[in-house]
Amino acid sequence: MKKNLLPLLLLMLLISIGNNVYAGLNNLSDSVTCTQRLNQAKKVYDAGKITEVESYLKDCIKDGFTKEERMQALRLLILSSLFQDEHSVAEGNLLLLLKEDPEYVLNPAIDPAEFYELYNSYRTLPVINIGITGGINTTSISEKQAYSVGSETDDKSSYKSRFGFQGGLVADILLYKNFQINTGALLSLKNFTYKNSFLYKNGTTLTSNENQMWMDVPLALKYNIGKGKLKLYGLAGGTFGLLLNDNSKLSRQNSDNSNAAKEELVKFKKIRNAYTMSALLGLGVRYKVGYGYMFFEARYNLGLKNIANVKNRFYTSNGDNLFYYGYVSSDFTVNNLAFSLGYMKSIYKPKKIRQLGSE
Numbered sequence: 001m002k003k004n005l006l007p008l009l010l011l012m013l014l015i016s017i018g019n020n021v022y023a024g025l026n027n028l029s030d031s032v033t034c035t036q037r038l039n040q041a042k043k044v045y046d047a048g049k050i051t052e053v054e055s056y057l058k059d060c061i062k063d064g065f066t067k068e069e070r071m072q073a074l075r076l077l078i079l080s081s082l083f084q085d086e087h088s089v090a091e092g093n094l095l096l097l098l099k100e101d102p103e104y105v106l107n108p109a110i111d112p113a114e115f116y117e118l119y120n121s122y123r124t125l126p127v128i129n130i131g132i133t134g135g136i137n138t139t140s141i142s143e144k145q146a147y148s149v150g151s152e153t154d155d156k157s158s159y160k161s162r163f164g165f166q167g168g169l170v171a172d173i174l175l176y177k178n179f180q181i182n183t184g185a186l187l188s189l190k191n192f193t194y195k196n197s198f199l200y201k202n203g204t205t206l207t208s209n210e211n212q213m214w215m216d217v218p219l220a221l222k223y224n225i226g227k228g229k230l231k232l233y234g235l236a237g238g239t240f241g242l243l244l245n246d247n248s249k250l251s252r253q254n255s256d257n258s259n260a261a262k263e264e265l266v267k268f269k270k271i272r273n274a275y276t277m278s279a280l281l282g283l284g285v286r287y288k289v290g291y292g293y294m295f296f297e298a299r300y301n302l303g304l305k306n307i308a309n310v311k312n313r314f315y316t317s318n319g320d321n322l323f324y325y326g327y328v329s330s331d332f333t334v335n336n337l338a339f340s341l342g343y344m345k346s347i348y349k350p351k352k353i354r355q356l357g358s359e
Helices: 002-046 050-057 067-083 087-100 113-120 320-324
Strands: 128-145 158-176 179-198 204-225 230-254 259-267 275-288 292-303 331-347
Touching (some): 002 050, 002 067, 050 067, 067 087, 087 113, 128 292, 158 204, 158 331, 179 230, 204 275, 230 292, 275 331
Antiparallel strands (some): 128 158, 179 204, 204 230, 230 275
């Protein structure tokens, strides 16, 4: 029985191998045929027989060409349709070409004016760029009105900038040509130090190392400058900030360097306003990478709204911040300078924006 099965299995194996080889040869043959048809279509087009171009390409346009060959074939079909005044056919093939390569660039040395007119009647810029960004920032404080457990006339308060970081999602929405609307959602940690001296028995200094976590939502007008892969841009607008968390490490030290109050983490969110508004200015540079770009930018947010919650200025959950440390919040705004690196992916949606022949 086993001897009878062995020849049958060998026969089935040979048939399977033969079928695979035959299919491979057919595919190779089809590929070569489509390449030959493209070359023939080019020769026919150059000879002025534009009505015959489609017949060479129609069987391979959906399946058979490489990406580069398909783009060449679509270009030939567009040109032949334009010269036959078949504008609707040319428009359909242009959309296929832009779908294949949304950043297709015309060549002034070989592409006629009719092709440029058709191309320029379509929106070919990305409708939106979406990406991620991250970096470092430094926070400065503008004090508007000083408050203290001591005499306000003898106020010796000071603020010092500290580094923080930010990161999140960003987006550029096409407005018109080089103009875009810039927005996003960024988590931003903003840190600063506050110090004040009180004239107690021997003199004492309060130190507050405050760490604020914000959700920042910028909305700005962005303008891109330059051509090619490297571009500069500037932006101006505003930022809405939502306070997510606020803690401070409080300590108080006497003038003789003895600890009057040991360092402790105290929650400050209750004595802060829940949101803020800032004026935004920024400069950046972007470099084209694939269907997107890398960017580096600097942004400055100028605080417009008082951060201190005046209704809760003297609020204390356990008495520590006011009675133990002697902390009372002054009225102030938060300014922030941020440096960021990121990448944006371009999303295209070609669309007809004007009729051919219109100004």
